[in-house]
Structure formats: structure tokens, C-alpha cells
Amino acid sequence: MPATAVLHSEWIKIRSVRSVFGSLAAILLVTLAITVLTAATVGQAEADDADAELLFAAFYALNFGQIAAISFGATAVSAEYANGALRMSLAAVPDRTRFFAAKVSLIGAAGLAVGLVTSFGTFLAGQLFMGEYAIELGEPGALRAAFGGGVYLALMALFAAGLTFLLRSAVAVLSMLIPFILIFSFVVGDVAGSAADYLPDRAGQLILHQHAEGSLGPWAGLAVTAAWATTALLAGWWALKRRDA
Numbered sequence: 001m002p003a004t005a006v007l008h009s010e011w012i013k014i015r016s017v018r019s020v021f022g023s024l025a026a027i028l029l030v031t032l033a034i035t036v037l038t039a040a041t042v043g044q045a046e047a048d049d050a051d052a053e054l055l056f057a058a059f060y061a062l063n064f065g066q067i068a069a070i071s072f073g074a075t076a077v078s079a080e081y082a083n084g085a086l087r088m089s090l091a092a093v094p095d096r097t098r099f100f101a102a103k104v105s106l107i108g109a110a111g112l113a114v115g116l117v118t119s120f121g122t123f124l125a126g127q128l129f130m131g132e133y134a135i136e137l138g139e140p141g142a143l144r145a146a147f148g149g150g151v152y153l154a155l156m157a158l159f160a161a162g163l164t165f166l167l168r169s170a171v172a173v174l175s176m177l178i179p180f181i182l183i184f185s186f187v188v189g190d191v192a193g194s195a196a197d198y199l200p201d202r203a204g205q206l207i208l209h210q211h212a213e214g215s216l217g218p219w220a221g222l223a224v225t226a227a228w229a230t231t232a233l234l235a236g237w238w239a240l241k242r243r244d245a
Contacts, residue, residue, distance in 0.1 A: 002119040023072035031065035039129040045134035073160030078170035115153030141210040148207030159229040165236025200228040
């Protein structure tokens with residue numbers, strides 16, 4: 001099967017499986033909804049705090065968008081392990097590396113496209129409600145944060161996809177990653193100090209700060225998240241190559 005046909009078939013899977021496409025759409029919809037809600041209600045009040053970092057606060061809703069991104073990456077892969085779908089996929093594309101590369105490429109491309117729209121959209125939408133505290137995209141660090149936020153969402157989707165290839169279960173991956181990001185990462189951050197900057201979520205979110213503090217800079221932090229995602233994908237590829245379908 002030609003490479004373009006493999007990619008096309010993977011795109012059909014993404015847009016036709018309701019849970020997968022729903023998770024992809026939720027990255028944008030959930031993030032924008034929470035942005036509008038928080039910016040319209042408490043945005044200006046919190047911005048009046050002398051310690052507030054307006055740029056980082058503008059991307060607050062990405063904390064929820066990343067959960068949708070993780071769900072997208074996990075469900076896009078776990079659909080292959082339901083009802084013997086993987087056997088049919090490998091019958092059509094016997095080269096497992098080629099199949100893996102096509103699926104991962106589509107997950108990454110879709111995650112990046114939606115992630116960039118989400119990141120820029122949440123920034124611009126939120127500033128509409130900030131009044132005198134509004135910041136423009138031309139402010140120092142703002143364009144970098146908006147672009148980096150989209151890349152971060154795509155990397156989290158790929159991180160989840162790699163782990164799902166390894167564990168063969170979206171439930172297992174979501175049960176592990178979501179508590180890790182919402183609870184464990186903050187607990188470790190309070191205890192471990194700058195060492196916590198190397199966790200996948202905390203490292204990637206350094207790109208959202210106007211002036212990142214700690215041992216990593218904004219782009220270095222995003223590179224750490226990319227390293228986590230790459231490691232997970234390599235582990236997932238190894239599992240796909242070694243295990244029976």
C-alpha cells in the first residue's frame with residue numbers, strides 16, 4: 001500500500017471513530033470554554049494581584065486542554081486493540097514500522113494543527129475580557145508562548161500514544177497520566193524544587209512563561225517534553241514490533 005494511502009486510512013480512522021475525534025475536538029472546545037469562563041469572571045481580579053504573571057495566566061485553560069490531548073493520543077491508539085482491529089490494520093500494512101510511523105504522524109499532525117489553533121485562540125479570546133490588563137501577541141514572549149503551547153499539546157498527545165502502544169490500554173494510560181499531571185506533578189514540584197522542571201508537563205509548560213525560572217529555559221523545557229514523548233514512542237514501537245497482534 002502506498003504511503004499516501006496508509007496516511008489516508010489512518011486519517012479516516014481518526015475522523016470516523018467518535019471517541020477519537022471527540023477527544024481531538026475537545027482540545028479546542030474545552031480550552032476555549034474554560035478560557036472565556038475564567039477570563040470573563042475572575043480574569044481582571046486575578047490580574048490585579050502584584051504577583052500575577054499575565055502571560056502564563058492567559059494559558060491557564062491549557063491545563064484542561066492537555067487532558068483532552070492525552071485522551072486523543074490514547075484513544076487513537078487503543079482503538080486498534082479493540083475487536084481485533086490491529087490484526088486487520090497489519091493485514092493491510094504488514095510492515096509494522098510503516099504502520100506505526102503513519103499512525104504516529106497523523107496523531108502528531110492533527111494534535112499540532114488543533115493545538116496551535118487552540119493555543120492562539122485561547123490567548124486571543126481571553127484578552128478580550130482583560131480590559132486594561134490585556135496583553136498583545138506582540139508582547140515579549142507572547143508569540144513564543146502561543147506557538148509553544150500548540151507544540152506542547154501535540155507532544156502530550158504523542159506521549160500518550162506511545163504509552164498506549166506499550167500498555168495496549170487507553171484506560172491504563174489515562175489512569176496513570178491524568179492523576180500524575182493533576183496531582184503528583186504538583187506534589188513533587190513542592191518537594192523536589194527545580195528537579196521537577198524535568199517532568200514532562202512542568203518542563204513543557206515553561207514555554208508559556210514570559211520569564212522562565214529554574215534550571216531550564218522555555219525551549220529547553222519543551223525539548224525535555226519532546227524527549228519524554230520520543231522515549232514513549234520508541235517503547236511503543238518496540239512493543240508493537242515484538243508482541244503478537
